[in-house]
Amino acid sequence: MKRIILHVDMDAFFAAVEQREHPELKGKPVIIGADPRGGRGRGVVSTCSYEARKFGVHSAMPISQAYRLCPHGIYLPPNGALYQQVSQNIFQIFYEFTDLVEPVSIDEAFLDVTGSVRLFGDGPTIAQKIKQRIKEKERLSASIGVAPNKYLAKIASDLQKPDGLVVVETDQIETFLWPLDISRLWGAGERTQQILRKMGINTIGDLARFPPQVLKQKLGSAGEHFYRLAHGFDERPVITREEVKSVSNEHTFGKDVDDMDVVRKQLVYLAEKVGYRLRKKGLKGKTIHLKLRYDNFSTITRNMTISPPTNQTRQIVDVALDLFEKNYISGRKVRLVGVGVSGFDTQAARQTNLFDVLDEKQQKLDQVQDLLADRFGRHIVQRAESLKKKKK
CATH class of the missing domain: 3.30.1490.100 (DNA polymerase, Y-family, little finger domain)
Known part of the structure; x- marks a missing residue:
């Protein structure tokens, strides 16, 4: 039976919660992180609104750099207790549709809804219902990828943010995956990407057409792993409770x-x-x-x-x-x-x-x-x- 996996990713979660709580912040560049103190602040950006991203600000950026890019931004300290409570409310919505929920972080999760089709409809229908439920109950938007496996669902959820819904059908995997840049390859860090680009591999399609034995010589066992991902293979199940490491x-x-x-x-x-x-x-x-x-x-x-x-x-x-x-x-x-x-x-x-x-x-x-x-x-x-x- 074909699996139906959803990857749900909240849009600019911390910043969106602050804009919801403080309507005067809507439409403004909101940056969650340490006080930049005239561009000399320490720490990094936790997240930022889409208005701030237009100035080049992004998560994990040093807060001092964010201030230089967006000195007129509204800088707020994280409100962890509030974000945690909102997260719990959102995850409760997930459990209304399936018990197979794998938290990835406070604002994203994988859902296996294969067994929920008879109750709630097909994958895209369930995804749309989840998006609507989150909007009604929490006044927030989420982007969702729907696919036959976790890897494809994760990529799909990121392609049309904010408030996106991207569906990858089984017979469309190559059409969907191969034009994408290798930076979308799960687990390929900057060093791996440099090696691949020197080999003339710039898209996932380039990688998929490359001889697997050569990839293995260049990247070791990871070469075979990336080759499988390039063809859309990912058998990992949704794990409901990951062991604490x-x-x-x-x-x-x-x-x-x-x-x-x-x-x-x-x-x-x-x-x-x-x-x-x-x-x-x-x-x-x-x-x-x-x-x-x-x-x-x-x-x-x-x-x-x-x-x-x-x-x-x-x-x-x-x-x-x-x-x-x-x-x-x-x-x-x-x-x-x-x-x-x-x-x-x-x-x-x-x-x-x-x-x-x-x-x-x-x-x-x-x-x-x-x-x-x-x-x-x-x-x-x-x-x-x-x-x-x-x-x-």
């Missing part, structure tokens, strides 16, 4: 920091956040990561594997600080730090072992901190070593 948090300082006590306190605070999230998810990990970015944007990542797996804040703090002390280059200013945990063992999360008994005090401290955070918010209590000195 890592839990991490990072922080970009308002200005480059040369006081290492400030960096250490931030690392402790990030480790607290990671530990809290691990315990809420019922996860324990054995690999603890440190991310460190200097003022010249050079970035290092280091990790340490411990046994048994943990979700205790104290252990995460100790390893993160140890990695920092061993790898920090003395005298360098720090722009960004991050702490993460991976290598999860779900069985370990359910078991009590000797180390848990020995660390009973730390467990109780974590439990009390989590309880207070759940009731009053994450900032209600922090470890003393993560508290920043108050300005005089």
Whole structure:
């Protein structure tokens, strides 16, 4: 039976929500991100309205660059709680049509509606109903791609934004896919694209007609993968719950920091956040990561594997600080730090072992901190070593 896959992608989601909440912003260049402060701001653009995109602004662009391109834009900080609530409302609409929903991010998802045809109509009809339901309930627009697989649906959803609906029929795959630039090839980064263009491959059709054995010589196993994509093959199912691979948090300082006590306190605070999230998810990990970015944007990542797996804040703090002390280059200013945990063992999360008994005090401290955070918010209590000195 032919699969019917939808890729639903909200249009300029954060900016569109702000324009909905504040009608005076409609038709204006709205940019969600850090305060640009006269073009010297830090951080990147989370998203921006289509009015801002006319000036060359786009997601992930440094906020300072966005300010230079669009100094008259309206710059707003992200309102995460509001966006999350709207996202939940939209995903609830998805579940009205199918249980097979794979979240990709807060504002996009894959839906397998193959089994929903008898109830709601064919793929394009379902897509139109979803678009209409989102418009009625949330006063927002979505672009949807309808295709026999995830890869084609993802490409289709991006071709007629905003408020687009593009359908790829099984007998039209080559007509649809082959004229597109290789930048549309899923997983082909800039380096891969450079290699392909040097080979005279500029469109997906060029790639599809190239000998697969040559692609494999140039790109290894990825060559065969890209060859299959160029012919529209993608057998991956819609996965309703993707396994969590890592839990991490990072922080970009308002200005480059040369006081290492400030960096250490931030690392402790990030480790607290990671530990809290691990315990809420019922996860324990054995690999603890440190991310460190200097003022010249050079970035290092280091990790340490411990046994048994943990979700205790104290252990995460100790390893993160140890990695920092061993790898920090003395005298360098720090722009960004991050702490993460991976290598999860779900069985370990359910078991009590000797180390848990020995660390009973730390467990109780974590439990009390989590309880207070759940009731009053994450900032209600922090470890003393993560508290920043108050300005005089």
